[in-house]
Amino acid sequence: MGRKKVGAAAVSLTSPRAARLYRLITLLGTGPQTRAALLRRLKLDVRGFYRDLEALRTLGIEVAAGDDTKYAMAGAVDDALAKLPFPDPGLNVRDALQLANGSTAAHRKLKQRVNSFLNGPRGGAAKPR
Structure with a gap:
């Protein structure tokens, strides 16, 4: 179960x-x-x-x-x-990467999520610039 x-x-x-x-x-x-x-x-x-x-x-x-x-x-x-979770804003990867550039806790949290997504479970994807 x-x-x-x-x-x-x-x-x-x-x-x-x-x-x-x-x-x-x-x-x-x-x-x-x-x-x-x-x-x-x-x-x-x-x-x-x-x-x-x-x-x-x-x-x-x-x-x-x-x-x-x-x-x-x-x-x-x-x-x-x-x-309260925010619903999916419908961002594309480029938008998410742009929004992740910053120094606040929210920027770091988004950057971590984006990197996790891009690197996938096997870590196969290359990191974008």
Whole structure:
């Protein structure tokens, strides 16, 4: 039997869903919100709302449900955004290589991913300039 996926790999994020989760996080970051207000602002039904809450929890983003039927971020919005995966931007290899040139942690992370992709499992591909 295969191992159970955890974290970002266990949540299917289409671009619209990732955008909706981002909006949910930012709305909750402004302060406690009622479920009705969140449903209205996100244009969701109750089932979709609870699926999105479960997706956030699977990603390690905690949302607190208060006694007065309000929901709020349990941590900082910036911490939650750091856990929210970005959907595939549809870059080509040249674009990814160009974006990987830099000195920030994000540049280094992208460069590592690009190099891993280019070198493959057997390390057969030559490194680009």
